[in-house]
Amino acid sequence: MRNLKLIIQREYLARVRNKTFIIMTFLSPLILVGMFALIAYLSMLNSSEQRIIGLYDETKMFASEFKDQEQVQYLDLSGKTFEEAKKMVNEQEYYGLIYIPENVNRDVEGVQFFGKESPGLGTIQAIEKTIADRLTREELIERGIDVNQLNEAKTEVRIEIQNFSGERTSKMSNYIKMFFGGAAGYLLMMFIIIYGNMVMRSVIEEKTNRIIEIIVSSVKPIQLMMGKVLGTSLAGITQFTIWVLLAGVLAITSFYVLGIDIFTVQKSQLETVEQIAQPEIAQLVMDVINLPILSLVIFFLIYFIGGYFLYSAIYAAIGAAVDSETDTQQFMFPVILPLMLGIYVGFFSVIENPHGSVSTIFSMIPLTSPIVMLMRIPFGVPWWELVISVGILIITNFGVIWLAAKIYRVGILMYGKKASYKELFKWLKY
Secondary structure (H helix, E strand, C coil): CHHHHHHHHHHHHHHHCCHHHHHHHHHHHHHHHHHHHHHHHHHHHHHHCCEEEEEEECCCCCCCCCCCCCCEEEEECCCCCHHHHHHHHHHCCCCEEEEECCCCCCCCCCCEEECCCCCCHHHHHHHHHHHHHHHHHHHHHHCCCCHHHHHHHCCCCCCCEECCCCCEECCCHHHHHHHHHHHHHHHHHHHHHHHHHHHHHHHHHHHHCCHHHHHCCCCCHHHHHHHHHHHHHHHHHHHHHHHHHHHHHHHHHHHHHHCCCHHHHCHHHHHHHHHHHHHHHHHHHHHHHCCCHHHHHHHHHHHHHHHHHHHHHHHHHHHHHCCCHHHHHHHHHHHHHHHHHHHHHHHHHHCCCCCCHHHHHHCCCCCCHHHHHHHHHHHCCCHHHHHHHHHHHHHHHHHHHHHHHHHHHHHCCCCCCCCCHHHHHHHCCC
């Protein structure tokens, strides 16, 4: 245990004292916060930009239908000739010109939009809806239907969703749960890839420098491998903690300095949503509050430790089996594949059917369970499934670490020989 402690300490100090580690620890939050601050600032500028859209209406029916909004102003140019209207819009650098022909029909064919650039999807949909609503109203009147009575007769139906214990939820509940579960799964995947590679590079570096020959004369190879895994993981946790703290401080500071109010940026969208479905917003807040945050945090730590050790042992074995990073390519695909598979299964299967066969099976397979199960937890997973999943993960960890240690023990002292899968299988028998 004393040797293991010394190796962990050495690996940890070697990582945290590395210049690249120190620079990236403090530079990464700066880049990340700077990127988000820039996006928020540009969004704020974009949302405050006033657009003028010309309207050339040959039918004289729609000019009154297009109402000015906070960011869009409509200018009726129907009194000019069409060419004059186009020229004016182009010279005045207006956002665009809507052309509605005289023979516009119920299929809204013939309506055109002229502009220097393609308008956004929201702008196009708003224009189409305005014209379609007016044509629909005219058609109803022509058929002798009282439009006012029809509008008064319209009824909105809102289905209240609740489980058998009486707990209410919303239509967006699954997306909220998927967001939190997906964020946890994706974070774990990134952590495994980044710090697993760090473990692998550390092994290759020591093997290349022949330092490993001196070290293994004093400690057991499995102690050396576990020391590297534990020391690197502690360094990663240290870096991650600093990132979270720095990113929080920088985000608050940058938003304050730039005068960005994130709530103001989204104000118009929120107001629109609230007008449409205020009860739904309240229910969404309740859905977030009712999320099993404590369970998610606890099992994130459990699956983080289990998944990280599992993959780090594999990364360490790969590092011991090769002489350079170039030789690792043939072994990396089988390692990355289950991680990617876990993410895709999580996003495409869990959200549709979190307790279906596919989701359940992949949350039990040790190589994918840390990601898929984290995505399932917000939907509520039976305790016995969690026990089985964690149990299989722990047992697999022991098995993989044992196999990785056998490869590590042989490969770490093997030079000048390009390892293959067949060769690795032979090493397991030594």
